[in-house]
Amino acid sequence: MRxxxxxxxxxxxxxxxxxxxxxxxxxxxxxxxxxxxxALGLPLELWLGDFDSSPPWLQQILPAPKEVxxxxxDRTDGEALVRKALxxxxxxxxxxxxxxxxxxxxxxxxxxxxxxxEKGIRVELTDGLTRAFPLPxxxxxxxxxxxxxxxxxxxxxxxxxxxxxxxxxxxxxxxATTLTxxxxxxxxxxxxxxxxxxxxYLF
Numbered sequence: 001m002r003x004x005x006x007x008x009x010x011x012x013x014x015x016x017x018x019x020x021x022x023x024x025x026x027x028x029x030x031x032x033x034x035x036x037x038x039a040l041g042l043p044l045e046l047w048l049g050d051f052d053s054s055p056p057w058l059q060q061i062l063p064a065p066k067e068v069x070x071x072x073x074d075r076t077d078g079e080a081l082v083r084k085a086l087x088x089x090x091x092x093x094x095x096x097x098x099x100x101x102x103x104x105x106x107x108x109x110x111x112x113x114x115x116x117x118e119k120g121i122r123v124e125l126t127d128g129l130t131r132a133f134p135l136p137x138x139x140x141x142x143x144x145x146x147x148x149x150x151x152x153x154x155x156x157x158x159x160x161x162x163x164x165x166x167x168x169x170x171x172x173x174x175x176a177t178t179l180t181x182x183x184x185x186x187x188x189x190x191x192x193x194x195x196x197x198x199x200x201y202l203f
Contacts, residue, residue: 006085011097018096027044035054036097050069050070086116093121099132129203131201131202135198140193144202149182152180157173159172160174165185171194
């Protein structure tokens with residue numbers, strides 16, 4: 001099975017639907033992301049990090065194989081975990097706790113998501129309530145329900161088009177804009193990214 005949920009350090013709303021979704025995924029955690037495994041009540045295949053943000057009590061009560069990283073390193077524990085998933089042959093990755101909380105970490109996680117997407121890996125970020133999808137160049141279809149709210153963000157710039165929404169968009173170059181915020185799906189939406197990168201945000 002090459003479908004992974006990577007537990008990162010950002011906020012996560014644990015719901016029954018999320019627990020159900022994770023049953024078919026392999027769970028790995030980065031440092032403080034281990035606390036989400038405890039909240040989910042699901043076993044970890046691997047707990048990786050330098051453990052500078054995981055309190056001793058959590059390390060004592062959470063049973064999981066550990067891979068300890070040095071504190072002086074040139075990448076975050078989250079990036080190390082993403083690269084571990086790649087080594088394990090990931091074909092689909094759900095980044096739990098990947099958005100929300102610290103802005104610097106959210107932006108870094110989005111960059112990591114593009115690293116995966118550009119390798120052909122299906123990837124999604126979530127805080128348990130909202131969801132984000134990296135959109136590299138190409139045609140993307142999302143089977144949204146009518147009335148679903150979404151925003152499209154150039155990251156940092158993109159030429160893109162949107163169909164199937166309350167406010168469709170012809171092919172348009174975008175940069176630092178609010179034009180594509182707070183749209184509504186009429187059903188499945190189709191996004192074409194002709195140049196650059198964009199992020200689909202569902203809320």
